[in-house]
Amino acid sequence: MGIITPVNDKAIPNDRSTALLTDKYELTMLQAALRDGSANRQVTCEVFGRRLPNERRYGVVAGTERVLRAVEDFRFSANQLAEMDFLDEQTKEYLRHYRFSGQIDGYREGELYFPNSPILTVRGTFGECLILETVILSIMNADSAVASAASRMVTAADGRPIIEMGSRRTHEYAAVTSARAAYLAGFDATSNLEAGYRYGIPVSGTAAHSWTLAHTNPDGTPNEEAAFRSQIDTLGVDTTLLVDTYDITKGVETAVKVGGPQLGGVRIDSGDLGAVTRRVRKQLDDLGNHNTNIVVSSDLDEFAIAGLRGDPVDVYGVGTSVATGSGAPTAGMVYKVVEVDGIPVAKRSTSKQSVGGAKRALRTYRSSGVAVEEIVYPFEAPAPDTGQLDTREMTIPLMRDGHIVDGLPDLHASRKYLDQARKTLPWEGLALSRDEAAVPTRMVGFKK
Numbered sequence: 001m002g003i004i005t006p007v008n009d010k011a012i013p014n015d016r017s018t019a020l021l022t023d024k025y026e027l028t029m030l031q032a033a034l035r036d037g038s039a040n041r042q043v044t045c046e047v048f049g050r051r052l053p054n055e056r057r058y059g060v061v062a063g064t065e066r067v068l069r070a071v072e073d074f075r076f077s078a079n080q081l082a083e084m085d086f087l088d089e090q091t092k093e094y095l096r097h098y099r100f101s102g103q104i105d106g107y108r109e110g111e112l113y114f115p116n117s118p119i120l121t122v123r124g125t126f127g128e129c130l131i132l133e134t135v136i137l138s139i140m141n142a143d144s145a146v147a148s149a150a151s152r153m154v155t156a157a158d159g160r161p162i163i164e165m166g167s168r169r170t171h172e173y174a175a176v177t178s179a180r181a182a183y184l185a186g187f188d189a190t191s192n193l194e195a196g197y198r199y200g201i202p203v204s205g206t207a208a209h210s211w212t213l214a215h216t217n218p219d220g221t222p223n224e225e226a227a228f229r230s231q232i233d234t235l236g237v238d239t240t241l242l243v244d245t246y247d248i249t250k251g252v253e254t255a256v257k258v259g260g261p262q263l264g265g266v267r268i269d270s271g272d273l274g275a276v277t278r279r280v281r282k283q284l285d286d287l288g289n290h291n292t293n294i295v296v297s298s299d300l301d302e303f304a305i306a307g308l309r310g311d312p313v314d315v316y317g318v319g320t321s322v323a324t325g326s327g328a329p330t331a332g333m334v335y336k337v338v339e340v341d342g343i344p345v346a347k348r349s350t351s352k353q354s355v356g357g358a359k360r361a362l363r364t365y366r367s368s369g370v371a372v373e374e375i376v377y378p379f380e381a382p383a384p385d386t387g388q389l390d391t392r393e394m395t396i397p398l399m400r401d402g403h404i405v406d407g408l409p410d411l412h413a414s415r416k417y418l419d420q421a422r423k424t425l426p427w428e429g430l431a432l433s434r435d436e437a438a439v440p441t442r443m444v445g446f447k448k
Helices: 024-036 064-072 078-082 089-096 126-130 133-157 172-185 193-199 209-213 224-235 248-262 273-286 302-307 411-422
Strands: 042-049 103-106 120-125 162-164 240-242 265-268 293-296 315-318 333-340 359-365 371-378 390-393 396-400 441-443
Touching: 024 089, 024 126, 042 126, 042 133, 064 103, 064 133, 064 396, 078 089, 120 126, 120 133, 126 333, 133 162, 133 172, 133 302, 133 315, 133 333, 133 411, 162 172, 172 193, 172 411, 209 224, 209 240, 224 240, 224 248, 240 248, 248 265, 248 273, 265 273, 273 293
Parallel strands: 162 315, 240 265, 265 293, 293 315, 371 441
Antiparallel strands: 042 120, 042 333, 103 120, 103 396, 359 371, 359 390
């Protein structure tokens, strides 16, 4: 198993502070809590989702490693505090020395989750826990949304490679973390160089339509052949040529003329991809290019990928849909206080009810390895009896006394873990249609 090591140190500032990645009301609540003494009460906060977005069958936990680093880096600089004229001196002094010193337990990154899974459990004083809500949720909601969508795409691709190329469709730094989440879910590469530099993700990319358009004859007519020759001279014959700038059939003919039978691939970014790829595969084979791959892009999502499963596609390139969670840009997770000084507390609002008390979970499996149900029970209670079913604890230590636990899996190990975790779902859990969660969640040992 890979072990968490620091990401590329050159990519992260030494004096990084995540403290302002928060909402103002967390600090105004802190100020009031310091005045009335409640800041020192011991609490447990929990991250969970009441439901899965768009009635999907499962979700993927992503961003855990980033959350732990963000908590470690949650500290206020003198310059930051000097700008906070809405806070009194007592609160500024508290923040001046703030370091999270509590405990965090939860699901490992790459784990599957379901409605009401206790994904993250944060324990400490009310003061130190309450101001972490926004940064924790912003990371886990975004990363889990991308990873959950990407995981469905990986299943739809049925073993064929997928390249993440969504950088132009989201915020410049969200593009980096989206690439990370997609790679966790099983994507094979990203087009984003910062993601490759920071997280060690394989990077892929060749040329855009602008490259072909930039090559013209003196009279202004297109010279697709010149563009292809230059690309091959620079990148080698195993490159992928974009053949749909003008006429696809002519583009493929020109690509083979220039690259020969060893040409690595052709990319198609428009049209009825199913019909086009069948025609292009036949054309390539007729020309003797049996090993030239067909790469497709153009607004793909998990449904489009599944629709192309029977067509001769070798590689998929996905942009907008994966970077935006394919219709679910947030995982819908919440962060709630569930225990104060050892006493369970719960929200009673209509449609937003929660179960009080600190929690942990285990998952049960048949001897075949297929998951049966998830059992959520009180954090300090013994594990419930599950009969002859195999069990696995979902909740593991992540931070102790404010420090990341040694030996946690790194991104690459979590990616392998998720690949195996998907195989534990009942077959219907991999369906793309909307329905109930693939694995039910049952609460045991809590007062109603």
